[in-house]
Amino acid sequence: MKKKVLLMGKSGSGKTSMRSIIFANYIARDTRRLGATIDVEHSHVRFLGNLVLNLWDCGGQEAFMENYFASQRDNIFRNVEVLIYVFDVESRELEKDMHYYQSCLEAILQNSPQAKVFCLVHKMDLVQDDQRELIIQEREDDLKRLSKPLDCTCFATSIWDETLYKAWSSIVYQLIPNVKQLETTLAHFTDIIDADEVLLFEKATFLVISHCERKPHKDVHRFEKISNIIKQFKLSCSKLAAAFQSMEVRNTNFAAFIDVFTPNTYVMVVVSDPAIPSAATLINIKNARKHFEKLEKVDGGHPALTS
DSSP states (O other), X not given: OEEEEEEEOOTTSSHHXXXXXXXXXXXXXXXXXXXXXXXXXXXXXXXXXXXXXXXXXXXOXXXXXXXXXXXXXXXXXXXXXXEEEEEETTOSOHHHHHHHHHHHHHHHHHHOTTOEEEEEEEOGGGSOHHHHHHHHHHHHHHHXXXXXXXXXXXXXXXXXXXXXXXXXXHHHHTTOTTHHHHHHHHHHHHHHTTOSEEEXXXXXXXXXXXXXXXXXXXXXXXXXXXXXXXXXXXXXXXXXXXXXXXXXXXXXXXXXXXXXXXXXXXXXXXXXXXXXXXXXXXXXXXXXXXXXXXXXXXXXXXXXXXX
């Protein structure tokens, strides 16, 4: 199953950097050597085995942008599942940015009216901490107003912290075909093993695709922080020609287990009951694998594409 994802925004807004971090295992500092995208770069990213993201990274130079809305209009904007528009928060041409965004929306309404729209207000690390909340609220209000009759979801992002993973996890979540069934099964599994929390990560990107929480946690950014940390750890392992398989972290308050789960996911299980031995949790993870593998192979009753 292919889903077309359109990544747009003015040149220099950070589109290719974020794509490279999420899908090509770049670390933030290495994105500085990336050049500007010329016209449209296509990539097919296999996600959860049967879902292929057909990612169109569209160069943001003015000549290209004008071309997208004229001679390439039907080709670019037809059959789009998701439009991701990236704004540089420090852009000095906000009016022009908004004009291009509105042109995208008009083309989407004409060619793919069912598409979901996401706006990423990017490079938020360049904004002073005490100004961030006000700026993102103002931008979000403006963008939601401009987007009507379409709905848009806004995220404040930076390649230097967990916000990038939060935004992309939320976007990809919208594309997973059987996500509700996945969540129901995950909740059942969490209850059976008496865990505080269970998370499912996509294997290649380490984006969170589903979670179940039975005990409240004060850190709302913990998923994205874990994604970032484990992905960097995986990269370190690969540089040493070692493969990351599993991890256990334990202290007096909790035990956390991260393990390969299905062919396309990792699972993280957090338990705080000291009476539950590690071996019992690991056996439960092992026994649950086959049930979640079946879910991955089914999309509306049809067999999944093979990798």
